[in-house]
């Protein structure tokens with residue numbers, strides 16, 4: 001039984017953490033072949049070959065694959081599908097864009113955001129913003145799956161897979177990349193950070209969001225945000241944690257001025273230790289917090305930053 | 309140009325979800341149901357495109373139980389022109405999978421020939437995030453997911469997408485499938501006069517069999533469980549105590 005795993009490649013570079021976590025999930029299913037696709041993907045392919053548990057790497061380089069547009073990337077994966085029983089990827093926005101398209105091209109269902117592998121056909125996944133966990137058994141001949149990275153440990157290094165170059169599928173030419181607006185940050189990446197400090201509407205303004213950033217920097221943490229903080233313009237969209245944002249499970253999650261709506265909890269309640277700082281003692285965030293501090297964040301956060 | 313907007317009837321996002329004791333799913337009997345919030349955003353965007361003169365007719369489609377009729381009336385009250393209800397099950401607990409929904413939508417697109425399909429990026433019940441992508445594959449159309457800005461200009465559309473790294477703008481050829489994200493717009497409320505008017509707007513009722521689509525699920529639900537509960541935490545009295553506790557827990 002063979003598994004084809006779409007590596008997360010951004011601007012020619014392998015996103016090691018997301019890819020290595022998906023490798024761990026995929027190893028339970030069979031022999032793992034990694035596909036590194038991009039305008040340049042050779043370096044990403046070489047990096048993927050070193051992940052323990054990868055038996056083969058396919059590198060597809062073509063301008064049409066440069067920005068992970070769904071149509072050419074899905075066409076390439078579908079053209080390779082004959083050799084594999086499972087087609088998988090880490091549940092990133094790229095994979096969520098591409099893999100459902102692959103599944104439909106193969107006339108099979110997609111299994112999104114799987115959190116556990118029960119057997120080769122059976123998977124657990126959260127539904128209703130994580131308020132229920134469903135175990136689903138697929139009757140499809142091929143299984144197309146995205147794995148929620150927060151639920152799997154990254155596979156280690158030490159592999160030495162063979163690398164083979166393949167060509168891209170025909171580009172249907174339906175869409176074109178125009179531009180990226182990527183926030184540059186020296187902070188750890190949200191989904192792989194050991195500590196996350198998130199701010200909500202309670203922070204009140206973009207300027208005061210610096211309080212969250214300063215605390216994060218003191219802790220060497222990534223910065224996150226609630227939807228309300230993003231919608232209000234305090235934080236960038238890629239920092240949103242929740243049902244429709246990123247799912248994180250760090251060692252420590254600090255929620256500041258966040259009420260704890262179920263849609264937010266869906267993205268962080270598997271964190272190991274949760275701290276909540278909120279002036280409303282009734283806020284639902286306290287129900288999931290290990291340590292709750294009922295306080296005005298404008299007093300508590302500077303004090304915490306200073307004393308740590 | 310005609311715009312097609314699929315809308316799903318789901319549990320209201322404010323309702324506390326309960327897993328059924330027999331593990332077969334989530335209890336939906338006597339629970340408040342609403343239009344999937346992402347689909348409301350899609351309906352709103354279609355209306356704004358119509359107001360801007362870029363769309364001339366909006367057709368809302370819902371696939372599921374007969375009660376999804378109410379969801380379609382909401383879309384009509386917001387400003388859709390007509391609606392198509394495809395009854396695919398009579399069990400309120402049955403979820404029609406995205407692949408089957410996409411197949412029915414493809415048949416409707418073949419009949420209606422819209423220039424644009426606007427879908428919600430995911431339904432807040434099954435959280436699959438798949439129907440738009442699947443429909444796009446079946447039609448061989450361009451696809452732009454997770455849109456936070458939609459700019460239709462003649463034969464193409466410029467779409468800004470919310471992606472893991474930030475924002476990505478792409479240009480897609482029309483006809484296109486666009487799936488919408490939360491920050492695209494704020495949906496309007498239907499006014500009382502518009503709710504009354506919506507009752508008279510055309511609503512066609514069809515069945516999945518009319519489109520020759522087999523809706524039997526590919527994924528069998530083995531069981532549904534409550535997520536693991538977190539152990540109760542403690543309230544700390546000061547920042548000093550918080551730091552002490554975090555040190556004890558080895559978290560800092």
Ligand SMILES: Cc1cc2nc3c(=O)[nH]c(=O)nc-3n(C[C@H](O)[C@H](O)[C@H](O)COP(=O)(O)OP(=O)(O)OC[C@H]3O[C@@H](n4cnc5c(N)ncnc54)[C@H](O)[C@@H]3O)c2cc1C
Nearest residue numbers: 200201202226227228242243244245257259264279280297
């Ligand atoms: C379809 C859908 C999807 C969604 N997806 C997401 C998602 O992915 N992520 C997400 O986060 N939300 C999501 N939401 C939104 C969610 O329902 C909530 O509206 C949102 O999480 C609220 O953000 P908040 O906690 O920052 O704001 P609020 O709920 O307004 O809470 C602000 C909190 O700050 C506290 N506060 C105010 N001032 C202070 C102070 N000076 N000191 C201390 N505390 C203070 C208040 O007591 C309050 O508890 C979604 C909603 C829908 C409908």
